[in-house]
Amino acid sequence: MDTAIALNGFIAALFVLFSLGVIVQRQMLSTLYLFMLHAVALTASAIVLGFALGSVHLFWVAAITFTTKVIAVPLVLRYSAGSEIYERREVDQVLTIPTSVLIAAVLALIAWIVAQPLVQAITDRPFAAMNLPTGLIAVFFGAFTVAVRREAVAQLMGILVMESGAFFASIAIVNELSIIAEVAAAVDVPIAALVIGLLIRSIHHVTGMTRVGLLAELKERR
Numbered sequence: 001m002d003t004a005i006a007l008n009g010f011i012a013a014l015f016v017l018f019s020l021g022v023i024v025q026r027q028m029l030s031t032l033y034l035f036m037l038h039a040v041a042l043t044a045s046a047i048v049l050g051f052a053l054g055s056v057h058l059f060w061v062a063a064i065t066f067t068t069k070v071i072a073v074p075l076v077l078r079y080s081a082g083s084e085i086y087e088r089r090e091v092d093q094v095l096t097i098p099t100s101v102l103i104a105a106v107l108a109l110i111a112w113i114v115a116q117p118l119v120q121a122i123t124d125r126p127f128a129a130m131n132l133p134t135g136l137i138a139v140f141f142g143a144f145t146v147a148v149r150r151e152a153v154a155q156l157m158g159i160l161v162m163e164s165g166a167f168f169a170s171i172a173i174v175n176e177l178s179i180i181a182e183v184a185a186a187v188d189v190p191i192a193a194l195v196i197g198l199l200i201r202s203i204h205h206v207t208g209m210t211r212v213g214l215l216a217e218l219k220e221r222r
Contacts, residue, residue: 001126004052008045008127012134015041015168019141019161020104024097028153032074035157038138039069042164046171049127061171069164077156094148107144111136122173131172138165 018038025031043066050058095103115133122128138161145158 001052004048005126005130008048008052009130011041011045011048012130012168015045015134016108016137016141019138019165020101022154022157022161023100023104023141023145023148028151031154031157032077035160036070036074038161038164039065039073042168043070045131045168049131049171052127058171065167069160073160077153094150100144100148104141104144107140108137111140125173127172128169132169135165135167135169138162138168141165 015038018034018041021034022031022038025034043062046058046062046065049055050062112133115136119129119132122132142158142160142162142165145161146155149155149158
């Protein structure tokens, strides 16, 4: 069990690191790759917990997560949004990268503090002490990404990071979900990605851009 906890702690560190990468990375395609690595870390954590707890459900979670978030969602987004969008680089930043990193560090500290009362309330879950605060950090990082990034694609990655963060925390708390619930939750993500990706592609086709701030300015000028 100690080995599994240590390995899961290493995976959690990578999970947070990839979440931070989504915040600071300006190349759209690289942002998508970071989200894929983020999902791989979530898959790895589910596998480790599955072995440690002897839970078949967590292996299903790992398989479904890998299939949907590492394979399906990136393919759906590349197809629906269009490859030309992912070749772009976000040059107009709301905050500089050093400032974003400092704020992210503060958010991580706040998330860790907020999660401690919850961790102490569920001491019977050995992996919750790591997964719960880590998942909350990812939720905060995802929300921060949505707030500071101008490109619609990057904001979508932030939303997906938030969802993965909530999932990362939940697998350590509730690890006996029914397969039906797991499949239903997994199917929602690619469908949402497809709808938003098509919307982004339509906006880019009409306006030639996907920067949310400029779209708001165009609306005000009309």
